[in-house]
Amino acid sequence: xxKGMILSIILSIVTLFAVGCGNSSSPADASxxxxxxxxxxxxxxxxxxxxxNEALKNYLAKTLxxxxxxxxxxxxxxxxxxxxxxxxxxxxxxxxxxxxLKQKMDNAVAFAAKVEKGSPTYQAVVIAGTDTGVQNLADIxxxxxxxxxxxxxxxxxxxxxxxxxxxxxxxxxDYEEQFVGSHDAVAMAVQNGNAQAGGxxxxxxxxxxxxxxxxxxxxxxxxxxxxxxxxxxxLNADLDKDLQESIKQAFYNLKDESVLKPLxxxxxxxxxxxxxxxxxxxxxxxxxxxxxx
Numbered sequence: 001x002x003k004g005m006i007l008s009i010i011l012s013i014v015t016l017f018a019v020g021c022g023n024s025s026s027p028a029d030a031s032x033x034x035x036x037x038x039x040x041x042x043x044x045x046x047x048x049x050x051x052x053n054e055a056l057k058n059y060l061a062k063t064l065x066x067x068x069x070x071x072x073x074x075x076x077x078x079x080x081x082x083x084x085x086x087x088x089x090x091x092x093x094x095x096x097x098x099x100x101l102k103q104k105m106d107n108a109v110a111f112a113a114k115v116e117k118g119s120p121t122y123q124a125v126v127i128a129g130t131d132t133g134v135q136n137l138a139d140i141x142x143x144x145x146x147x148x149x150x151x152x153x154x155x156x157x158x159x160x161x162x163x164x165x166x167x168x169x170x171x172x173x174d175y176e177e178q179f180v181g182s183h184d185a186v187a188m189a190v191q192n193g194n195a196q197a198g199g200x201x202x203x204x205x206x207x208x209x210x211x212x213x214x215x216x217x218x219x220x221x222x223x224x225x226x227x228x229x230x231x232x233x234x235l236n237a238d239l240d241k242d243l244q245e246s247i248k249q250a251f252y253n254l255k256d257e258s259v260l261k262p263l264x265x266x267x268x269x270x271x272x273x274x275x276x277x278x279x280x281x282x283x284x285x286x287x288x289x290x291x292x293x
Contacts, residue, residue, distance in 0.1 A: 031240040035067040036060065039079055039091035043183045043204060046072035052262035059259045063250045076151035083108065083236065090235040090247060095279045096153035098232050102273065110232035110273055112251040114265035116203065121227035123202040124154035126162055127187065128222050132196040137167030137223055144176045146186045146195035153279060155183045158225050159199020161282050166223065187214045203264045229275045233268065
């Protein structure tokens, strides 16, 4: 009788353990979110970015057959941390912020870059106020330069490299820098005279002029950069494999102009991590400590 009771208890424990394991949440469950959290770059005010990209939200929701939430963080660093902590499933990163993310999160996968004028590359520009006397990069000596976010590629790293390599000027020795947060804020700082020069994305600057936000008679481009790999879309490799593939195809097959126009592109092309080695080399050239960002 006692042996029968012991056997019964053992069987009950085994059964409870099996049921408990079957009902527990597994990594596979977590890899299929009920709502896809999509982060966009904080290049302009969050309300503007979210409003302008409502068509993207609807496109992804329909194509992927799931709820989608657009997110705009306060800056690039908080966007990196949000993805590391699982609060973002896919994100639209700048090349430098992607390199920073990849250094801290190995399972971040860059999969698509914006195509502009037939190429998945873009340029940055250095601008100056038309009444500042700044005609070229060397003229920036002794002036104040506005940059966007410290982790921005085209509103910080590329312009700084241009001023360093072509203008032969070093920040802190030959000119002062100020960080104003976003690309549009850089252009406004130069237009309002708070800085004599500034660096930002060429497509964003052209868009600001086209919209009338920036007066082309007050601000001019003094130098354009070489082409660099464009802003990458990045996903978390912990997501379900089928969902990852569906997300990739959604961007590769994106042709809707109402979706692409706010993103200032013609479409998206496949991209790989190695394409951003040129950004890593720039970081080394300028002696930037990525761990400090």
